[in-house]
Amino acid sequence: MPDGVERAEFTNLEKPEPFRVMVVDAEPRSRCSLVHALRSARHEVTEFGDAHEALDRLAQGDHDVVVADACLPSMSGVELLAAIAARGVDVVVIMVTPAESALAGIECLKAGAMDYVTRPFEPEDLLLRIGRGMERRSLLEERVRHQQDAEARLTRSSQDIKRLFLGAVESLACALEARDPHTRGHSARVADLASAIALPLRLAEHQRERLRIGGLLHDIGKIGIPDDILKKPGRLTRRERAQIQTHPLIAVSILSPGLADSETIAIIRHHHERIDGSGYPDGISGEEIPIGARILAAADTFDAMTSKRPYRPAYSREQALEEMRHCAGLQLDTEVVRVFHMLLQARSNQRNHKPANSGKNDRPPSSADPNSGLRSTEIC
Numbered sequence: 001m002p003d004g005v006e007r008a009e010f011t012n013l014e015k016p017e018p019f020r021v022m023v024v025d026a027e028p029r030s031r032c033s034l035v036h037a038l039r040s041a042r043h044e045v046t047e048f049g050d051a052h053e054a055l056d057r058l059a060q061g062d063h064d065v066v067v068a069d070a071c072l073p074s075m076s077g078v079e080l081l082a083a084i085a086a087r088g089v090d091v092v093v094i095m096v097t098p099a100e101s102a103l104a105g106i107e108c109l110k111a112g113a114m115d116y117v118t119r120p121f122e123p124e125d126l127l128l129r130i131g132r133g134m135e136r137r138s139l140l141e142e143r144v145r146h147q148q149d150a151e152a153r154l155t156r157s158s159q160d161i162k163r164l165f166l167g168a169v170e171s172l173a174c175a176l177e178a179r180d181p182h183t184r185g186h187s188a189r190v191a192d193l194a195s196a197i198a199l200p201l202r203l204a205e206h207q208r209e210r211l212r213i214g215g216l217l218h219d220i221g222k223i224g225i226p227d228d229i230l231k232k233p234g235r236l237t238r239r240e241r242a243q244i245q246t247h248p249l250i251a252v253s254i255l256s257p258g259l260a261d262s263e264t265i266a267i268i269r270h271h272h273e274r275i276d277g278s279g280y281p282d283g284i285s286g287e288e289i290p291i292g293a294r295i296l297a298a299a300d301t302f303d304a305m306t307s308k309r310p311y312r313p314a315y316s317r318e319q320a321l322e323e324m325r326h327c328a329g330l331q332l333d334t335e336v337v338r339v340f341h342m343l344l345q346a347r348s349n350q351r352n353h354k355p356a357n358s359g360k361n362d363r364p365p366s367s368a369d370p371n372s373g374l375r376s377t378e379i380c
Contacts (some may be wrong), residue, residue: 019134023047024068024080025096030119034067035095038122043130043168051075051083059087065130069099070104070116077104081111092133094126116316165258166213173220183219191215193299193340194292200339201295207263211292215269218296221251233310245280248272267292271300274331294333298324298340301332317344 024032048054070077095116105116114133279287304355305320328337
């Protein structure tokens with residue numbers, strides 16, 4: 001070791017930083033020697049002859065360093081280290097081993113000890129190892145803080161990128177809807193309805209947020225469908241219907257690169273699936289369909305039916321609810337439809353508005369009828 005380094009280390013030992021040190025040694029004379037050496041260096045020392053008593057005190061978290069005999073009567077040094085780790089106590093552990101048992105020191109290092117000294121030892125050697133152990137712990141803590149800071153910055157950066165991406169795509173979705181007066185505001189209304197349905201169904205906040213995003217973006221795939229199909233006033237041909245049914249997959253291809261959220265992607269992908277398995281794009285059924293997609297399907301259906309379209313007039317709220325109840329268990333989730341009906345009723349009561357009493361004669365034809373004015377591109 002260079003002379004300058006050696007002098008610097010022992011200069012530090014002359015005025016060591018005081019630490020809170022616990023001594024654990026069952027042999028009184030040996031324990032007294034350790035305590036004397038540590039207190040001479042101005043360290044605050046507590047001493048224990050029993051390992052279990054020491055562990056109980058250590059759990060209070062008011063020590064920086066443990067200096068322990070590696071051959072305690074009640075447990076080995078390795079067992080003591082395991083017990084300290086199990087309690088989640090962050091301390092520097094220096095083990096004291098017999099001169100003839102270097103292997104014990106090595107085993108303690110493997111078990112988590114910062115360092116060890118062998119008897120007989122010089123007090124300066126013990127103090128030096130304690131100082132180095134504390135420096136090493138400080139460096140490790142600093143490294144952890146830097147890593148946490150870097151991870152936090154990366155998370156914030158990822159969230160910023162996600163917000164920018166979603167903002168751009170939402171703007172695109174709004175622009176797509178604005179081209180057609182019949183669909184303007186549709187996605188925002190669907191997102192509002194879907195988020196509201198999720199509350200009585202006891203979905204967690206993060207699930208409701210995914211549902212809100214899914215509602216805003218569920219039709220973004222229609223950007224890949226020609227306008228002459230989207231705005232066609234008459235019936236769609238089989239080929240046109242097949243083409244418009246690709247819009248959930250187009251949405252997935254648009255969103256997946258910038259939206260690393262498989263649950264939101266699944267909501268958007270499956271919002272046209274049906275409970276009986278006759279939906280698209282994958283033909284899954286029942287509870288195979290994500291709950292978010294089942295909720296979105298109900299909200300999407302209701303807003304589509306209560307909006308005027310080129311191929312049919314708008315349904316009233318009551319007519320749409322009746323149609324949804326008719327579809328419950330076949331195309332829509334029964335529980336979602338029930339909760340949706342309760343939600344709209346509650347909103348109506350809050351507005352002190354009684355539902356209009358529409359006659360049956362002005363009701364648009366049912367989608368169950370092959371001559372229905374409703375398209376198959378609407379869920380019902």
